Amino acid sequence: MMVRTAVMAGVVFVLAAGSAHSAEGMWTLDNLPRESLRERYGFEPDEAWVEQLMQASVRLASGCSGSFVSGEGLVLTNAHCVLRCVGELSGAEADYVNDGFVATARENELRCPAEELNRLESITDVSARIDAATDGRSGQAFIDARNGEKARIEAECVGDDAATVRCDVVELYGGGMHxxxxxxxxxxxxxxxxxxxxxxxxxxxxxxxxxxRYNLDMGLLRAYEDGQPVATDAHLSLRREGAEEGELVMVTGHPGKTRRLLTASQLERLRDVDLVNQLLYLSERRALLWQYGRSGEEAARQAQADLTLTENRIKVYRGQLAALQRPELFARRRADALRLRATAKTEDGDPWAAIASAQQAYRRIEAPYQMAERALGFDSEYFKLARDLVRAGEERAKPNAQRLREYQDAALTRLQQTVLTTAPIYPAYEETRLAWSLSKLRERLGPDDPLVKLVLGRESPEALAAKLVAGTELGDVDVRRKLWDGGFEAVSASTDPFIQLARAVDSVSRDLRQRYETQVEAVENKQAAVIARLRFAAFGDALYPDATFSLRLSYGEVRGWEENGRKIEPFTRIGGLFSRATGAEPFALPPSWRKVESTLDMETPFNFVTTNDIIGGNSGSPVINRNREVVGVAFDTNIHALGGAFGYDETLNRCVAVHSAAMLESLEKVYGAGTLAREMTAN
Structure with a gap:
């Protein structure tokens, strides 16, 4: 069930057919660019096609996408999307990260300690309720009214089915629609x-x-319910032949966050404050993790997934920063604002000026907000668990609508799963990260800052980290379960040092959060809604919203690109993998591939590129043809698309995917998993 129209401030916004001239856009499934698809490719999906695709798509709550590829709950995603699960299931005796894992029978499939899959079932427009609740409000009153109404809507949606139903009120167009x-x-x-x-x-x-590229970045999960694989008629199947160059392909997934509707002042803040500080922090963190891994084989295994994800984020942020250093991007944003300003009414005020003022407010609190409320100064799983236990104990005692968003009823099922995960925690690794992050807390805020004095007292970061880790029992899931079940009273009575630390800094963190929400977020959301109304009036249904980790579809075609006078072909082949392999990391092949080299078809397509508009969160998204057949699984973009958070360039931006033929060839010939290959290709 998907809505077809929405009304905002007297403007009817028909969600039927976009009119974009390129493959740009991450479109909601109730607002597909039908006219563009029809004009460019002679393809117009009907409602049944869209409904089946929606039901076959899944979201990994940990931050990726996937799809059902069999009627028995089998889910295709990326290897890097299951890396955390694999790491949590590994240990010194079984290193599934480096040795791989394949379940030869259903009884051998291993439950991920803290993963959840979400399948979208319906979309309903609730803009009128949010608008009515927030009308005439500003600052904290706006935040409280908005969050309270969201909580009521989500609670009504979930009802008594929290174990099997999740409901999210999604902000679109910067808060212009919900x-x-x-x-x-x-x-x-x-x-x-x-x-x-x-x-x-x-x-x-x-x-x-x-x-x-030559990556087998594929992973397989299976959804279970009541101890049995989920049975579903809404699933995709793999087409071994893939797609030809120039063929229409679509990507359905959950892109995380784009910023294509932000104002110039918001982009300036990102460029000058957020990205610079994040890059400095992550670059030092990468060096820390690399050095820790050099202390031994087991230490390297513990830090491996974290190091991979940190390196990935550094490259993403560098690409975003490079995009924001191009003057033409800001020139376009300012020109767009001038055109929209000309259509604004007097009562609208100047939303761009109000948003610019909010950016200055953010700059004043950025360092303590990031280090305390965002917990960059407390880089430890122990602290994360402690904060969730402390805040959950306090928030759950309040009426649902008055809680912090992440502790409202709609979020508690997932939160409980992550707090009570059975994944191992490694004390030495936690101590190393915590000591370093506490030194960053002191460095960014200064040794005379009240929060720094509260946390460190007369201790050094290293001594305090050692004391906290040595004294905590939060690594024991039974201890965490007692604190979770005991609620506020149990947490308040706890003498665990991490619980005490989380309680000690919570009032400071909450104050910073409130200042951010009141002075920055409330202003941005309220004024973004004004700008959204102006955009709707000017452009109508030619708009798509910024990505919000909600289900989207992008369309494009298999196509390479030209760079510096050189044509980049759209496909690589398995033979190129063996030519590229040097035997030295990171270009070393595992023994399983070397062993079967002579049996592989070297002409099998391996990776390929398309013009689809994607971003982080799309990892694991199926790449499909017009018959809803999987021809690949998206796992990356090229370097040019790292600025895709702010815009799209069809001549250079590319989605990178694993070819369906490479997935099947690998399962059949390398891993002896022909049964899985047959399951994925069955209609």
Missing amino acids: HLYRYRRYQDVRLVFSPEYRIGFFGGDPDNFNFP
Whole structure:
């Protein structure tokens, strides 16, 4: 059930057919660019096609996308999307990250400690309710009214089915519209297949966001319900032949966050404050993790996934910063604002000026807000668990509508799963990260800052971290369960040092959060809604909203590109993998591939590129043809698309995917998993 129209401030916004001239856009499924698809490719999906695709698409709550590829709950995603699950299931005795994992039978499939899958079932427009609740309000009153109404809407949607239903009120167009997304949730998620790290991440950081690529970045999960694989008629199947050059392909997934509707002042803040500080922090963190991994084989395994994800984020932020250093981007934003200003009414005021003022307010609180409320100064799983236990204990005692958003009823099922995960925690690794991050807290805020004095007292970061880790029992899931079940009273009585630390800094963190919400977020949301109304009036249905980790579809075609006078072909082949392999990391192949080299078809397509508009969060998205057949799985973009958070360039931006033929060839000939290959190709 998907809504077809929405009304905002007297402007009817028909969600039927976009009119974009290129493949740009991450479109909601109730607002597909039908006219463009019809004019450019002679294809117009009907409602049944869209409904089936929606039901076959899934979201990994940990931050990726995927799709059902069999009627028995089998889910295709990326290897890097299951990396955390694989790492949590690994240990010194079984290193599934580096040795790979394949379940040869259903009983061998391993339950992921903290994964959840969400399948979208319906979209409903609830803009009128949010608008009515927030009308005439500003500052904290705006935040409280908005969050309270969201909580009521989500609670009504979930009802008594919190174990199997998830409901999210999604802000679109910067808060100009609000839709309710109702999901079927699956919390029994089991690992079926993950390749060895060397082939799933072949080329490592040097190849990341580049092309040609040779990565088997695929992973398989299975959704279970009541102890049985989920039975579903809405699923996709793999087409071994893939898609030809120039053929229409679509990507359905959950892109995380774009900023294509932000104002120039918001982009300036990102460029001058957020991205610079994040890059400095992550670059030092990468060096820390690399050095920790050099202390031994087990230490390297503990830090491996974290290091991979940190390196990935650094490259993403560098690409975004480079995009924001181009003057033409700001010139376009300012020109767009001038055109929209000319259509504004007097009562609208100047939303751009109000948003610019909010950016100055953010700059004043950025350092303490990031280090305390965003917990960059407390980089430890122990602290994260402690904060969730402290805040959950306090927030759950309040009426649902008055809680912090992440502790409202709609979020508690997922939160409980992550707090009570059985994944191992490694004390030495936690101590190393915590000591470093406490030194960053002192460095950014200064040794005389009240929060720094409160946290460190007369201790050094290293001594305090050692004391906290040595004294905590939060690594024991039974201890965490007692605190969760005991609520506020149990947490208040706890003498665990991390619980005490989280309680000590919570009032400071909450104050910073309130200042951010009141002075920045409330202003941005309220004024973005004004700008959204102006955009709707000017452009109508030619608009798509910024990405919000909600289900979207992008369309494009298999196509390479030209760069510096050189044509980049759209496909790589398995033969190129063996030519590229040097035997030294990160271009070393696992023994399983070397062993079967002579049996592989070297002409099998391996990776390929398309013009689809994607971004982080799309990882694991199926690449499909017009018959809803999977021809690949998206896992990356090229370097040019790293600025895709702010805009799209069809001549250069590319989605990078694993070809369906490479997935099937690998399962059949390398991993002896022909049964899985047959399951994925069955209609």
